[in-house]
Amino acid sequence: MIPRVPMSADQDKIISVHELKFVYDGSVRALAGINLDVRRGDYLAIVGGNGSGKTTLAKNMNGLLRPTSGSVAVNGVSTSEQTVAELAKVIGYAFQNPDHQLFCSSVAEEVRFGPLNLGYPEAEVAKKTELSIEAMGLSSVKDLPPFSLTLGERRRVSIASVMAMDPQVFILDEPTTGLDARETDDLMDSIDRLNIDGHTVVLITHDMKLVAKHAKRVVVMSEGRIVLDSDPGGVFADLELLLRSKLVPPPVAQLAHRLSSLGVPREVLSPEELVFHLMSGRGARK
Amino acid sequence: MTGFIDLYTEAGTFLHRTDPRVKIVAVATLSLLALIMSNLVNLLVLAAVMVVLILFGRASFKKTMLAFSYVFRVMALIVVLWPLFNPGGTPVLFDLWPIKITEPGILAGIATAVRIFCLAAAWYLLMFTTSQRDLVRGLVKMGLRFDFGLSLAMSLRFLPTFSAIVESIKEAQRARGLELDKGNFRKRAKDYVAVLVPTVITALKMADTLSLALQSRAYGARADRTYVRELKMRAGDYVALFIAVAVFAIPATVKYIFSVPL
Structure with a gap:
């Protein structure tokens, strides 16, 4: 039993994971002791190779999975004292495959499903639906059946349907898999906006370019453990650790590593930064 | 699970x-x-x-x-x-x-x-x-049409995959606040539509991909089949x-x- 954490001390902690261990079917160890605090307003990327435990950790955060040992608290209350539906009011979770949740005959109906389940009054449901559809850029397709849309649009529908439940945290599992560059940029822009509006975003991915460009904090997972928790620059500076965790830093970070003898710092995240350091480095030499 | x-x-x-x-x-x-x-x-x-x-x-x-x-x-x-x-x-x-x-x-x-x-x-x-493979082999040898045997073998092969997908769909809908197995019979039946529709659509897509994969491996190219393992x-x-x-x-x-x- 987890005591309620006094609000004053840990007000900014929205999800608090303590010594979390999780075992599937009594034998497959997926998480081997996770400690992690997600703070209000975080833009957190959980990265790691396939099978490193990213999704298992995320499912423990919204109660779909319950800790084998240890604890997960959301807003100071242990998840084991709350139903998945109760947690859904705080933690929105968009699954990797949008086709696993779409079933209505129109986008608008699909988006309404969540807030209706949570028991919001009709007027509020309508308002939340309208806002989410607009925020995800789906206004023009809102009367079409979700299955007639492109994968990028279906992802947006699944995120809009989470958004309509008005959660404080968005957990997005591999939101850009299968999207082209343009669709990825558009979707990530919408996700950035969620964070700017004060929502906490937890991004599960192994796309390092995405992490470099968008996340403010990165947690690297390997074999059911957190091996690093830092800002993106700090993560990309540790090439060894990334490779051991079956990850490859984005090309610009790799280039920075190769150029470190020229005085370029290892934690470069964007081409612009690299150019800046190269220019200033050359200037210093002259 | x-x-x-x-x-x-x-x-x-x-x-x-x-x-x-x-x-x-x-x-x-x-x-x-x-x-x-x-x-x-x-x-x-x-x-x-x-x-x-x-x-x-x-x-x-x-x-x-x-x-x-x-x-x-x-x-x-x-x-x-x-x-x-x-x-x-x-x-x-x-x-x-x-x-x-x-x-x-x-x-x-x-x-x-x-x-x-x-x-x-x-x-x-x-x-x-x-084994499922031997069972189908036996049935085909006993006169079951080969394509029926293949369908049987594939449906057996995909049952576990399918049950994992259903599990995942249930989780996805629960994350949207759906409380399955709660309430009276009518509510439950209605709730299961949210699981059933994605399941059927995913199954149809899977079947479609599978048939393309079979064709691309020349399934049915010759009328007289040969078998790697003869009973x-x-x-x-x-x-x-x-x-x-x-x-x-x-x-x-x-x-x-x-x-x-x-």
């Missing part, structure tokens, strides 16, 4: 090595044998033989228990309900309108339960000791086949020609 398991357990016993066609015939004859017998003692002997055969087939204990847990429930129901609804003969043990229980009623209930056990055991014996009856298989047929033929002769009740 998933609702479906493959009952087959790999082992090198005599039952595993026997030609699947012989085993399919044996299931048929053992089932027929259980159906023509009505004497409790005879049925118990048959049940004991089945238990020995299952032990001999070295199926995993967990799988065996799981498989039979359903059978035991049905058996318990029969033992309880049969005497209530079929109170024939004497002596009457209990008579309080509208409930009447007789000794032959109870015995017939137990015999029927044991018969159900024998029928289930015969089928499980086949499932425990024959061949060995001496031991003929012996087993003879026993399997005799096990039914002898009691059937005794019962129907010599009119001895079994």
Whole structure:
């Protein structure tokens, strides 16, 4: 039993994971002791190779999975004292495959499903639906059946349907898999906006370019453990650790590593930064 | 986590090595044998033989228990309900309108339960000791059209995959605040639409991809198929086949020609 954490001390902690261990079917160890605090307003990327435990950790955060040992608290209350539906009011979770949740005959109906389940009054449901559809850029397709849309649009529908439940945290599992560059940029822009509006975003991915460009904090997972928790620059500076965790830093970070003898710092995240350091480095030499 | 398991357990016993066609015939004859017998003692002997055969087939204990847990429930129901609804003969043990229980009623209930056990055991014996691949191979050799056999093999192959997908769909909808298995029947039925629709659509997409994958590997390019593994009856298989047929033929002769009740 987890005591309620006094609000004053840990007000900014929205999800608090303590010594979390999780075992599937009594034998497959997926998480081997996770400690992690997600703070209000975080833009957190959980990265790691396939099978490193990213999704298992995320499912423990919204109660779909319950800790084998240890604890997960959301807003100071242990998840084991709350139903998945109760947690859904705080933690929105968009699954990797949008086709696993779409079933209505129109986008608008699909988006309404969540807030209706949570028991919001009709007027509020309508308002939340309208806002989410607009925020995800789906206004023009809102009367079409979700299955007639492109994968990028279906992802947006699944995120809009989470958004309509008005959660404080968005957990997005591999939101850009299968999207082209343009669709990825558009979707990530919408996700950035969620964070700017004060929502906490937890991004599960192994796309390092995405992490470099968008996340403010990165947690690297390997074999059911957190091996690093830092800002993106700090993560990309540790090439060894990334490779051991079956990850490859984005090309610009790799280039920075190769150029470190020229005085370029290892934690470069964007081409612009690299150019800046190269220019200033050359200037210093002259 | 998933609702479906493959009952087959790999082992090198005599039952595993026997030609699947012989085993399919044996299931048929053992089932027929259980159906023509009505004497409790005879049925118990048959049940004991089945238990020995299952032990001999070295199926995993967990799988065996799981498989039979359903059978035991049905058996318990029969033992309880049969005497209530079929109170024939004497002596009457209990008579309080509208409930009447007789000794032959109870015995017939137990015999029927044991018969159900024998029928289930015969089928499980086949499932425990024959891989899905061999089973389909046997059926095709016995005259099932190859494409039907392939469909059967693929549906068996995709059952676990499918059950994982259903699990994932349920999770996705629960994360949207859907509370399955809560509320009255109408609400539950309505809630399951949210699981059913994505399941059907995902299944159709999967089937579509699968058929393209089959075509791209030249499925059906030649009318006369060749097989990597041909089934061949060995001496031991003929012996087993003879026993399997005799096990039914002898009691059937005794019962129907010599009119001895079994």
